Amino acid sequence: MDTFIGVIGGSGVYEIDGLDGAEWVTVASPFGTPSDAILTGRLNGVRMAFLPRHGRGHVHSPTTVPYRANIDALKRLGVTDVISVSACGSFREDMAPGHFVIIDQFIDRTFAREKSFFGTGCVAHVSVAHPTCPRLAEACHTAATDAGITVHMGGTYLAMEGPQFSTMAESKLYRDVWGCDVIGMTNMPEAKLAREAELCYASVAMITDFDSWHPDHGAVDITDIIATLAANAGNARSLVARLPDLLGPDRAPCPHGCDRALEHAILTAPASRDPALVEQLGAVAGRVLGG
Template sequence: MQTMIGVIGGSGVYQIDGLEGASWVRVKTPWGKPSDEILVGRLSGVPMAFLPRHGRGHVHSPSSIPFRANIDALKRLGCTDVVAVSAVGSLRADYAPGDFVIVDQYIDRTFAREKSFFGPGCVGHVSLAHPTCPRLSAAAAGAARAAGVRVHEGGTYLAMEGPQFSTLAESRLYRQWGADVIGMTGMPEAKLAREAELCYASVAMVTDFDCWHPGHEAVDVAAVIATLTANAGAARALVAGLPGLLGGVRTPCPHGCDRALEYALMTAPDKRDAEVLARLDAVAGRVL
């Protein structure tokens, strides 16, 4: 099987440099339109697909991002591994603006988003005990270090609904819960990637200290953008290093990400809704 790397770019990361044969393609999905067209091409001989999470020009708010369509589109194109890049605030003094965090856990506080491909007509339950892929996360960490970034391997991402930033009371509470970084787009993206049997890694770029830090001002968009601009080059260098670390030949995931649906479907085959199954052709076709 051939490796195909999908990159979901967050705030400040809107392109991949050096893609050979690059073209923007429109992908139709049963879940509506993705955030934008998807840039496909090859990097160091490995097929890649780039999707700007908020759309070019940043037209989607965190709550309006079509997460299901985005993940379906990447799976439909043949992606095997998805690396998601996003901007976050830090809830720890030692995770400073400019640092990258390789997320391995989440606390999902979002409430206004569709969070599953499954439901009435075909019920499925996947494991999210370990919501990111250790193999892909290690590759992302290695690529980040090679790009000259200070990297923290492991961190809990508090996903908030937004679009407003936290209150001071909320920021303090999330620190007490043990969250390390806070953002608005990590969920349900990671959940949907698991349901689609995609290896998924999250690279969180720290832009600020949220509002808990007594030595810093409240979160300011101008300051966030300034840090994002400084980080963007490192993020692109990280992406450029992934093909060499992952290679062109895709072997089965040692952690089972690509077999997440093996025992997940609960609805009896004779009770499954044909229309629902048709919508699941890309994400769950292997088990259906």
């Protein structure tokens, strides 16, 4: 199998530089319209796809991002590995604005989003005990290090609904009681859906600010945050540009089983499955549903 890297870009990251044969393509999904067209091409001989999570011009809020359509569209294109790039706030003094964190755990506090491709007529339960792919995470860490980015390997991401930021009481709860490291609004249910779609998924969290727990939070000027966001976007592009050489054009089965997550996950008996839902699941679960 060939490697096909899909990048979902967050705030400030709207394209990949230097793609050969770059073309924006529209992918139809039975789960709705994706956030935007998808930029496709090759980088150092490896197929790449880029999807702006909020749409070009930042038209989707964290709640209205069509997460299911986005993941389904990438799967339909043939993407094998998904890299999420997103802005976040930090709960840790040593994880400062401008630093990157390679996430390995999530606490999902979102509540207004469709979180599964499956449902009545075709029930499935996948494991998200380890919601990111260690192989892909390691490649992102290496790419960040090689790009000269201050990067932390491992961290817990608190996914909040938004669009408002946290109260100080919430921020202190997430930091001091729950032990979270960063906070954002977009990695859930994205990571869960990637697992259901049998896609390897890694999350690169780009810190723009300290959350409201920090005594200096109120003194931060918005221009400082925008400047950090711009610098982070440039660093994110440098990280992404190094991934094709690290992952290579030839892809072996994932040693952690991400690409086989549905192997024993579907519980609905074949005779009881809803044909319409099974048809919708053609790209996501066709390997195990016989589509």
